[in-house]
Every structure is written in structure tokens, then in C-alpha cells.
Amino acid sequence: MRLIAEQLTCIRGGRQVFHGLGFALAGGEALAVVGPNGAGKSSLLRLIAGFLKPSEGRISLEGGPADRPLGAAAHFVGHLDGVKAALSTAENLDFMRAILGGGRRADDPTLGTLGLDRLADLPAGMLSAGQKRRLALARLLVAPRPLWLLDEPLTALDAEGQQTFASLAHAHLVRGGLIVAATHAPLGLENARELRLGGGS
Numbered sequence: 597m598r599l600i601a602e603q604l605t606c607i608r609g610g611r612q613v614f615h616g617l618g619f620a621l622a623g624g625e626a627l628a629v630v631g632p633n634g635a636g637k638s639s640l641l642r643l644i645a646g647f648l649k650p651s652e653g654r655i656s657l658e659g660g661p662a663d664r665p666l667g668a669a670a671h672f673v674g675h676l677d678g679v680k681a682a683l684s685t686a687e688n689l690d691f692m693r694a695i696l697g698g699g700r701r702a703d704d705p706t707l708g709t710l711g712l713d714r715l716a717d718l719p720a721g722m723l724s725a726g727q728k729r730r731l732a733l734a735r736l737l738v739a740p741r742p743l744w745l746l747d748e749p750l751t752a753l754d755a756e757g758q759q760t761f762a763s764l765a766h767a768h769l770v771r772g773g774l775i776v777a778a779t780h781a782p783l784g785l786e787n788a789r790e791l792r793l794g795g796g797s
Contacts, residue, residue, distance in 0.1 A: 597623040597659035597742055599644070599774055604653035606639050613639050617653070619791055623742070623772040626765065626785050630778075631793035637778035638675065640793070641745045644776060645672045657743065670743040671696075675751065677732035681721030685712055688720050689734055698739030706737045710760065725752035733761065736768070744768060746777040758784060 604617040613636035621627050629637045642648045644655055646667035660669045680688055689706060692698070707713040710730040715723065720731060729752045736744055744765070750758050762784030765775055769785070777783055 597657065597772065597774065599655070599657050599743065599776070601644070601655050602653050604640075604643065604655070605651040606636055606643060606648070607651045608639060608648075614793055615652075617793075621774050621776065621789075623659075623774060624769050626769060626775040626777065626783065626788040627791055628777055628779050628783055628785075628788045629791045629793065630780070635793035637793060638747050641672065641674075641747055641776060641778055644743075645670055645745050647672075660742070666743075669741055670745050671736050671739075671741050672745045673732055673735065673747065673749060675747045677728045679720045679723070679728050679731050681719065683720055684717050685720055685723065685731060686716040688731055689738060692735045693738040696735060696739035704738075706734050709737065709764070710734055711756070726754055726757055729753055730757055730760075733764070736764065742773050744773065744775045744777075746775065746779075748779060749777055750779065750781050750783070 599621040602618050605615045606613040619627065629640055631637055639648065643650050646665055655666060657666045657669055660666060680691065683691060707716055710733065712727065712730055715727065720728065723731065733749065749761060753761060765785055768775065
């Protein structure tokens, strides 16, 4: 499986964010998208996910489902956690599984893997920022998809949480998955390639 971006141009609010951007990413590879605020890191993720359309260029996933859009093969975790405060931690996980099409398991290890098992019955609104981030990352596990699109995945995570993320990401790559992450911090993945965007705000 290969993710290919060719001659991408992104214009938002009448401003050209980037122009002529291209890269290719093979299964088992991670791409860290770096650069200053306003350089287009989040916009690039949203283009790949299909939330935005490029002004020029194209994005394709070779080896992906031919009858489904690229976004259907991807998990998108934005810089906002997307956690429902009124639901418990476990109910949030069930909601993610339902909307993402993941199969229900009585012995689902996801909360334990993310260090949230003892908080399963706690309303998500009472979680700390780091715990909410762990819960947001749970969608990566409840319904496996080959492409992870991550916007600042390490935000609010402590050292243990960052190590957990790195372990999960490494396992995903070993299985042939792909990761594109906008980040200001090292991902903890030794062989991650880097795509640097210019500009600023």
C-alpha cells in the first residue's frame, strides 16, 4: 500500500498555504509533518482525509479499497479530542466503535492498553487533558484502518502516555500501516521521515 501526494496546492481563506507539495509513503512508514504555526500541517492532514479538496494536484492510496474514498481507509485524530463529556469513558469507546464500524468484544483491551481501565465509569468531562487525549487515540484501536492521520498526537500526554503512543504506532507500522502526523514534538519513532512545511503566522 502506498500513499501518494502529487503537486498539491492548498488555498484557504484566499491565502495560498502551500504549492506543489508532493510525497510518497509506503506501508510500514511514518511521515512527521513539521513546521511553524500556519504552515499548513493541519490543512495537509485534512486534504488527505478528504475534508478539504486541493486547489491543484491529487492524493491517492495505491492498494486501498477501489470502491471507497481514501478517507474510508483512514483514522483522523485532530488537535481537538472529540470526547463527549457527558458520556463515561467506556461509553465514549462504545460510541467510537459504533460510528467507526468496529466489532464489539466483551474482553476489549483498549482501555487497559491506554491506561484508562480504572476510569471506565467516570464521565469523560472529568478526565484530565492527558486522559482525554488517550481516549481520543482509542479510535485507532477499536476499528483498525491502515492509514493514521494524527494532528499533534502527543498533546497533553505525559512521558508514559508518549511511550504508549510510540509503542502503538510502532506496532501499526510493523503490520504494514501508514502514519502521517503533524507534530511539534518527536514522535518516538526512530525511522520516521520528515516533511517540513514553510510559512508561518
